[in-house]
Amino acid sequence: MTNDTLSPPAPQAPTRRAFLKGAGTVGALVLTIGFEWAGTTRRAAAIAAAAGGAPFAPNAFLRIGADDSITVIAKHLEMGQGAYTGIATIVAEELDADWTRVRVESAPADAKRYANFAFGMQGTGGSSAMANSWPQLHDAGAKARAMLLAAAARDWHVPVAELTVEKGIVRHAASKRQANFGALVRTAATLPVPEQVTLKDPKTWSLIGHRPARVDVPSKVDGSAQFTLDVVQPGMLVALVRRPPLFGATLRSFDATAAAAIPGVVKVLQVPAGVAVVAKGFWAAKQGRDALVVEWDDTHAEKRSSAQLMAEYRRLAEQPATSARHDGDAVQAIRNAAHKVSASYEFPYLAHAPMEPLDAVVKLTASSCEIWAGDQFQTVDQANAARTAGLDPQQVSIHTLYAGGSFGRRANPGSDYIVEAVSIAKAFGADGTPIKLQWTREDDIHGGLYRPMYFHKLEAGLSDKGELTGWRHVIVGQSIMADTFMAPMMIKNGIDPTSVEGAATIAYAIPNISVELSTVKNGVPVLWWRVVGSSHTSFAVEAFIDEVAHAAGADAFAFRRKLLEHEPRMKAVLELAAEKAGWSSSPMPPMGKGRGRGIAVAEAFKTRVAQVAEVSVDDSGHIRVERVVCAVDCGTPINPDIITAQMEGGIGFGLGAVMYGSITLKDGHVEQDNFNSYRVLRINEMPRVEVYIVPSSEPPTGVGEPGVAPLGPAVANAIFAATGKRIHVLPFPTSGAA
Amino acid sequence: MSTSFVLNGKPTTLDADPTMPLLWALREVAGLTGTKFGCGMALCGACTVHLDGQAVRSCVMPLSAVAGRQVTTIEGLQSAPAKAVQAAWIALQVPQCGYCQSGQVMSATALLEKNTAPSDADIDSAMSGNICRCGTYPRIRAAIHAASQSIKA
Numbered sequence: 001m002t003n004d005t006l007s008p009p010a011p012q013a014p015t016r017r018a019f020l021k022g023a024g025t026v027g028a029l030v031l032t033i034g035f036e037w038a039g040t041t042r043r044a045a046a047i048a049a050a051a052g053g054a055p056f057a058p059n060a061f062l063r064i065g066a067d068d069s070i071t072v073i074a075k076h077l078e079m080g081q082g083a084y085t086g087i088a089t090i091v092a093e094e095l096d097a098d099w100t101r102v103r104v105e106s107a108p109a110d111a112k113r114y115a116n117f118a119f120g121m122q123g124t125g126g127s128s129a130m131a132n133s134w135p136q137l138h139d140a141g142a143k144a145r146a147m148l149l150a151a152a153a154r155d156w157h158v159p160v161a162e163l164t165v166e167k168g169i170v171r172h173a174a175s176k177r178q179a180n181f182g183a184l185v186r187t188a189a190t191l192p193v194p195e196q197v198t199l200k201d202p203k204t205w206s207l208i209g210h211r212p213a214r215v216d217v218p219s220k221v222d223g224s225a226q227f228t229l230d231v232v233q234p235g236m237l238v239a240l241v242r243r244p245p246l247f248g249a250t251l252r253s254f255d256a257t258a259a260a261a262i263p264g265v266v267k268v269l270q271v272p273a274g275v276a277v278v279a280k281g282f283w284a285a286k287q288g289r290d291a292l293v294v295e296w297d298d299t300h301a302e303k304r305s306s307a308q309l310m311a312e313y314r315r316l317a318e319q320p321a322t323s324a325r326h327d328g329d330a331v332q333a334i335r336n337a338a339h340k341v342s343a344s345y346e347f348p349y350l351a352h353a354p355m356e357p358l359d360a361v362v363k364l365t366a367s368s369c370e371i372w373a374g375d376q377f378q379t380v381d382q383a384n385a386a387r388t389a390g391l392d393p394q395q396v397s398i399h400t401l402y403a404g405g406s407f408g409r410r411a412n413p414g415s416d417y418i419v420e421a422v423s424i425a426k427a428f429g430a431d432g433t434p435i436k437l438q439w440t441r442e443d444d445i446h447g448g449l450y451r452p453m454y455f456h457k458l459e460a461g462l463s464d465k466g467e468l469t470g471w472r473h474v475i476v477g478q479s480i481m482a483d484t485f486m487a488p489m490m491i492k493n494g495i496d497p498t499s500v501e502g503a504a505t506i507a508y509a510i511p512n513i514s515v516e517l518s519t520v521k522n523g524v525p526v527l528w529w530r531v532v533g534s535s536h537t538s539f540a541v542e543a544f545i546d547e548v549a550h551a552a553g554a555d556a557f558a559f560r561r562k563l564l565e566h567e568p569r570m571k572a573v574l575e576l577a578a579e580k581a582g583w584s585s586s587p588m589p590p591m592g593k594g595r596g597r598g599i600a601v602a603e604a605f606k607t608r609v610a611q612v613a614e615v616s617v618d619d620s621g622h623i624r625v626e627r628v629v630c631a632v633d634c635g636t637p638i639n640p641d642i643i644t645a646q647m648e649g650g651i652g653f654g655l656g657a658v659m660y661g662s663i664t665l666k667d668g669h670v671e672q673d674n675f676n677s678y679r680v681l682r683i684n685e686m687p688r689v690e691v692y693i694v695p696s697s698e699p700p701t702g703v704g705e706p707g708v709a710p711l712g713p714a715v716a717n718a719i720f721a722a723t724g725k726r727i728h729v730l731p732f733p734t735s736g737a738a
Numbered sequence: 739m740s741t742s743f744v745l746n747g748k749p750t751t752l753d754a755d756p757t758m759p760l761l762w763a764l765r766e767v768a769g770l771t772g773t774k775f776g777c778g779m780a781l782c783g784a785c786t787v788h789l790d791g792q793a794v795r796s797c798v799m800p801l802s803a804v805a806g807r808q809v810t811t812i813e814g815l816q817s818a819p820a821k822a823v824q825a826a827w828i829a830l831q832v833p834q835c836g837y838c839q840s841g842q843v844m845s846a847t848a849l850l851e852k853n854t855a856p857s858d859a860d861i862d863s864a865m866s867g868n869i870c871r872c873g874t875y876p877r878i879r880a881a882i883h884a885a886s887q888s889i890k891a
Contacts, residue, residue: 080835080872213831220836221827223772223812227837230771238766263755281766282775283758355776355784355837355871404774404837405871441777641831645877649834652873675781675869684862686875 060113061140062091064148068168068182070097075107075114075122076129077376078216079354079403079410080649081704082642083129085214087137089638090130093207094141094200095148097181098168104215106400109378122379125411125528127605127702130638134700142197144188151187152179202636202697211641216402227404228359231372233434236361237266239424240285240438242292243274246301246668247448248523251275251294258291268292269427276424282438302523303668306453309522310346313455313476317344321474321516322494324504328512333470337461341551343544344458346729347477347536349663350451350529351444351678356404358417358439358447364389364425365432369396373418374403376411384415388422389430407530407653412449413484445678446670450663451529452478456503456540461512466552468563470512473503473540478526479519494519498528502537502709507570507603508545508563524665530653531705534604539658539730542600542713547726556717557583557599564601569633572694573610574601576631580692581612591721594618598717602709606701608633608694609647613687613714617722623732625655625687625715633694635701643703644691650707651689656681658712662731743804746770746814756802761785763801764811772812772840776869783868786841786848787811793848795867812840819850822888826881834872842868846882854889856882 063071072091078084084104092102107114111122117136118128145165152170153160156177164171171178202208219225244250254275256268264284269276277288334340361372362385369389375381378398386393403410410417421437428435439447454477461470479496481487490497495504495517504515529535549559557578564571577583578599591597594617601610614627630647637643660679664671672678716727742751745768752767759778764770764787773796776784780795787796788810815824823846826832833839842865849856849864856864861882870878 080833082834213828214833216836217828217831217833220833220839221824221843222815223840223843225836226771227774229775232769232771281762283755283762283766353871355774355782355835355869357775402837403835405835407871438775441779441782645831645834645874648876649873652875653871656873674779675777676779680869680871681873681875682866682869683875683878684866686873686879689876 060107061137062095062144064144064181064185066182066185068098068101068180070095070102070168070181072102072104073107074104075116076133077124077374077400077403077406077410078104079124079374079376079406081129081646082214082639083124084216085212085642086130086638087133088215089207089212090133090137091141093205094138095145096165096167099207099212101168102215109382109396109398111379114378121377123377123411125376125408126532127607127705130700130702131606138199139197142199143193146194146197147188147191148181148184150191151184154191155179155184155187208636208638209640211639214642225402227356228361228372228374228401229356229404229438231361231401231436233361233363236434236436237278237280238282238285238436238438239276239278239421240282240289240440241271241274241276241420241424241443242289242294243443243447244296244301246296246298246303247525249296249298249301252297253295255293258293259288262288262291267428269424271420271423271427273420273423276427278424278428278435285438286440301668302665304522304665305667306349306665309453309665310455313453313520314344316476316518316520317455317457317474319518321518323514324495324500324517325513325515327510330470330472330512330514333512334459334461334472337469338464339462339551340459341462341548342457342459343547343726344728345456345540345543347454347456347539348661348730349453349524350535350657350661351663351672352407352409352529353444353675353678353680354403354405354407354409357441357444358409359437360418360421361434361436362421362425363432363434364422364430366430367391367395369422370399371396371418371421372399372401374406374410375400375418376403376406377415380413381415381418384419385422388419389426408528408532409449412527413486416449441674445663445672445674448525449527450524451535452480452526454536456536458540458544460544460548462548462552466554468508468510468548468552471506471510472514472516473506474516474518475499475503475537476518476520478522478524480526480528480532482519482521498533500537501533502602502604503533503541505603506541507567508560509566510563530650531604531708534602534706534709535657538600538602538604538709539712539716542602542710543716543727546598546713546717546720560599560601569608570601570603573608573631573633574599576692576694577601577610577612577629580631580690581614581629583612594722596718596721596723598714598719598721600710600714600717602706604706604709607703607706609706609710611651611710611714613711613718615715615718615722617719621733623659623719624685625718627688627690628711628714629690629692630707631692631694632703632707633696634703634706635696635698637693637696638700640693643693646703647691647707648689650705651711652681652686654708654711655685655687655715658715658731659685660731741801741805743806744808746810747816752801754801756800758801760787760796760799760801760804760809764796764809770811770813774837774840776838776841781869782838783841783845784838786844786868788844788848791848791851793845812844815843815847817847817851819854819885819889820847822885823847823850823881826885826888830877830881830884832874832877832881834874838868838870842870842878846878846885849882850885850889855886
């Protein structure tokens with residue numbers, strides 16, 4: 001084990017086992033602040049044996065070895081957002097640990113110990129990792145520290161009050177004694193867990209608010225980080241699946257003769273998802289899949305084109321819809337307004353396209369199911385895997401590895417790729433053969449669970465003094481939550497909050513507001529996508545408020561600021577971004593031909609972000625975003641460098657989406673295949689980014705998603721400033737916008 | 739069928755279908771998993787390795803094409819520019835999800851081995867074949883400049 005061997009188990013050597021082996025070899029003692037030992041595994045028993053006494057387990061997040069190793073157990077997935085480092089930072093801060101000794105390991109699937117308080121089940125999403133870990137991990141670290149101090153006091157027969165701790169060393173100045181944490185674990189493990197502990201004074205923090213290095217970076221620079229793609233198990237086979245070309249089509253028949261003749265192909269199996277080719281490696285499986293002859297039954301398939309669906313959405317926007325917010329009388333206010341403004345915005349389906357195509361390894365027997373995956377929804381996946389395998393959830397264990405990106409894709413209520421992998425292992429015979437399901441990029445782009453397509457229609461009324469008196473916002477699109485097990489919890493009064501968040505929650509002070517939702521159903525599978533509802537609502541609101549400000553003859557920044565007087569945190573990020581971008585509150589002179597500046601502000605998952613984008617547009621209409629200035633208020637900044645990185649990354653992700661992102665259907669067939677037809681941002685298109693973090697002592701909120709929200713409208717508003725043309729259909733036209 | 743070549747400085751013979759893409763031969767036959775699969779069509783750069791010092795996309799290169807040649811993967815990086823790139827990647831905390839980063843490091847190293855002082859345009863040209871969905875591009879650019887400085891220093 002090395003310091004950067006984190007949660008992902010090395011091939012054939014899961015971390016815990018490696019840990020045990022080490023523990024056995026050196027006779028290590030372990031203080032486990034952490035495990036509920038009742039009903040635990042052999043491994044736990046072995047740790048207990050190694051420790052030479054009954055282990056002790058007040059909570060589930062920390063283990064300290066006699067070798068001074070600090071292992072923080074992460075209930076959240078590390079998919080790039082820095083969760084492992086953030087989690088470890090909180091624990092290590094309260095513990096006063098030596099940061100260089102801290103490792104992170106992923107938690108097993110266990111809703112009782114590792115639920116996300118935001119969901120009530122174990123999973124990562126909604127930029128919630130830091131917010132829901134904050135009190136829990138302060139407590140875990142502080143209690144462990146108190147026990148280590150108590151152990152030193154007992155061992156040395158000195159009062160606890162005379163002890164100090166720094167970087168993993170407990171000292172008693174008067175007697176000049178000191179001990180590393182590891183030397184104290186034997187005694188500490190015998191002590192009671194304190195009921196109450198005093199947390200450190202934030203003024204004394206040396207990790208939180210500082211920039212401890214990411215725990216995962218070294219292994220991600222030398223190629224040793226373990227992703228699901230890298231899992232190797234003895235006798236492991238690789239499976240690829242041929243899926244129907246249309247959503248909702250089913251298998252009619254297949255001829256496996258040619259596929260089975262490919263050297264290395266072991267079995268060709270019918271599974272619920274389609275036809276699986278199981279082979280001795282990826283290449284054989286791929287060739288086998290290419291050789292399959294399959295007939296599909298399209299009877300119940302979605303056969304419409306996305307253009308037809310959008311035409312239907314446009315029509316529905318004129319029909320009565322369900323109210324998501326109703327303040328005053330927006331219709332009347334707009335009817336009576338001196339000036340009326342209206343616009344509509346069209347948003348395409350979007351694929352997540354994480355760099356690591358979906359993959360999972362499953363080892364299934366008659367009584368157990370072991371899963372390796374970049375798992376984002378552990379206890380949901382555990383339940384769905386169990387149901388598929390015909391086992392109890394307790395018989396399903398999950399090793400969560402690093403995920404090569406997700407952007408929401410790996411957390412889905414139906415556990416699509418996990419269920420697929422389990423169903424293949426089941427069809428194979430559930431004989432304990434490890435099988436790695438591998439999606440290709442084409443599988444990913446064709447595979448559905450897209451950010452839904454939406455149509456937004458907005459109307460506003462202005463008084464003769466240019467005051468915004470009425471705002472009506474109609475949204476048409478599919479519900480992410482409908483038809484999932486989450487629907488009863490999430491959908492209230494016919495409103496899926498993920499369809500309207502950022503719109504129904506509009507922060508501007510407007511006396512008359514109506515936000516309405518028309519939820520449609522069709523055969524295209526949809527899912528949350530980075531920043532969820534705000535991926536479209538923020539664009540509609542912030543592009544339209546810009547149009548309204550322009551109609552009022554007001555400066556885009558000043559107009560927004562005036563409507564945010566009652567929202568100090570929103571106003572503060574807006575002002576900070578404007579100030580850093582050199583945006584004065586009076587109308588600015590034009591930046592010059594073909595150049596423009598745009599501003600937008602959004603709140604997503606309780607984090608406030610404002611951005612100013614500067615663009616240039618050449619004579620052929622080619623758009624280049626030159627610079628983005630970003631201000632963010634995410635409460636207490638846990639790691640400013642990770643916050644900065646997430647804003648940078650959110651800007652790059654969001655920019656790729658508004659410039660190029662679009663999944664279109666032609667007679668039900670997805671028209672994109674790979675990164676040539678589903679374009680994403682490349683380095684030569686990345687703007688300069690400056691990030692400013694609002695100092696705060698409020699509880700921390702997330703940063704993985706919110707940076708995406710204002711980017712699209714800030715850029716669109718800048719394009720308007722440069723060209724006089726508004727963007728009403730996404731993605732941006734590739735040329736000729738100006 | 740077997741193919742012989744020099745892999746990370748060691749003479750190596752892999753017994754595999756010669757039409758198998760080098761990527762899968764490296765990963766599944768040679769057991770070197772640092773090189774990643776992202777697109778299978780030379781569109782994303784996650785599979786970048788060095789072939790006789792040039793950055794190439796191993797996902798579309800048949801194993802037979804490397805017979806008798808030198809292949810270097812992320813596991814075999816030894817050169818001073820490579821070490822400078824990796825050190826800069828750590829100093830600037832470049833990776834997020836990390837999945838594309840082997841390819842990024844390989845492309846950046848190939849660039850700096852030929853051009854120790856690349857301009858932004860040189861970086862765009864050398865690195866635009868490597869996609870990062872997390873958007874680590876600003877740090878990649880800064881890290882290449884930092885590595886360039888450290889090589890010259």
